[in-house]
Amino acid sequence: MNILVINCGSSSLKFQLINSESEEVIAKGLCERIAIEGSRMVYTPKGGEKQITVAPMPDYTAAIQMVLAALTDEKTGVVKELGEIGAVGHRIVHGGERFASSTVITEEVLKAIEECNDLAPLHNPANLIGIRACQQLMKDTPMVAVFDTAFHQTMPEEAYLYGLPYRYYEDYKIRRYGFHGTSHSYVSKKAAELLGQDYESLKLIVCHLGNGASVSAVKNGKCVDTSMGLTPLEGLIMGTRSGDLDPAILNKESGIYGLSEDYSSDFRDLEEGYVEDKENCIRAVDAFCYRVAKYVGAYAAAMNGVDAICFTAGVGENSGFVRSLICKYFGYLGVALNEEENEKRGEALIVSTKDSRTKVLVIPTNEELATARETAALVQK
Ligand code: AMP
Secondary structure (H helix, E strand, O other): EEEEEEOOOOOOOOOEEEEEEOOOEEEEEEOOOOOOOEEEEEEOOOOOEEEEEEOOOHHHHHHHHHHHHHHHHHOOOOOOHHHHHHEEEEEEEEOOOOOOOEEEHHHHHHHHHHHHHHOOOOOHHHHHHHHHHHHHHOOOOOEEEEEEOOOHHHOOHHOOOOOOOOHHHHHHHHOOOOOOOHHHHHHHHHHHHOOOOOOHEEEEEEEEEEEEEHHHHHOOOOOEEEEOOOOOOOOOOOOOOOOOOOOOOOOOOOOOHHOOOOOOOOOOHHHHHHHOOOHHHHHHHHHHHHHHHHHHHHHHHHHOOOOEEEEEEHHHHOOOHHHHHHHHHHHOOOOOEEEHHHHHOOOOEEOOOOOOOOOEEEOOOOOOHHHHHHHHHHOOO
């Protein structure tokens, strides 16, 4: 079955069409600047050239209409008709406490997602608009909601409660929710596969280090703690978010960008500066790595041990340099990196030595494939 995976942001929409049997990406793309002047669609069919179409997209319906037209286009399309798209999987940022797993979208589900709007005021409304627009254009196609928060719903109370008056939780649902759940779930399962061990008997720490960054502790197949909180601001130092401290006011100036005195929020630039001995770059990267190492230590303690530490997302997958700096903190866990393996890129790998007591894995995350799998599993029931 072909699954259309949709990820709606506040002015953009990313999409992939994935065949759920072969797990192949048949086409992918992005609509940018929706409802803003200068909107455009980038579309790449499998094996074909990237195409850029500049055209007005006054709303999400117009954007999705363009995506569907591209997918079914006589020349550059990948399916003959919309009927060949069996289901749509929507990435939804916040499912609150209501959603502990993906779910087929009904009117009642839409209402429940809307009730979570206060928890993710920038993301959930955009996600809902995306669903409505798809429903309008693909009336008979089943739709599934896949939540960023769902995987973390297994956290115990002691991990998700803040040290606040308990009524804040009862009355306003103020608690840790966690995000990047689709990625943490995908990567931890893949780690068990790579290790050839039973998912339900492993203690894993997953470091999703991208522009947004979070760590999670996954014990016996269940998330037991994660670093992001009520919002994605908490926890690690990120590209532009401060991490622990939560001064939302500094959102655009903090993180490694602020620490490097506005040098860059991109690790490629900071790594270059680090090697050239630039004090600001060393400061930013060292603070970032220290914070990751601190969380890994905390989660190893929370699980009373750890079998494997998994690195994923833009920095986690691509920067052997950053991984190596972080792993220097893990001597007490018996971590020994295989420096040669650690320099490789683009595939799931064990990058620690054979003798390393705790294993270190690099696993390219794939949130779109994970969303397509969840969607296929629900609509094929
Ligand atoms: P993501 O949010 O997962 O897409 O990650 C994006 C971030 O990954 C970028 O902002 C870069 O900081 C980082 N990144 C991507 N490629 C590399 C690379 N080759 N080396 C170091 N960092 C990278």
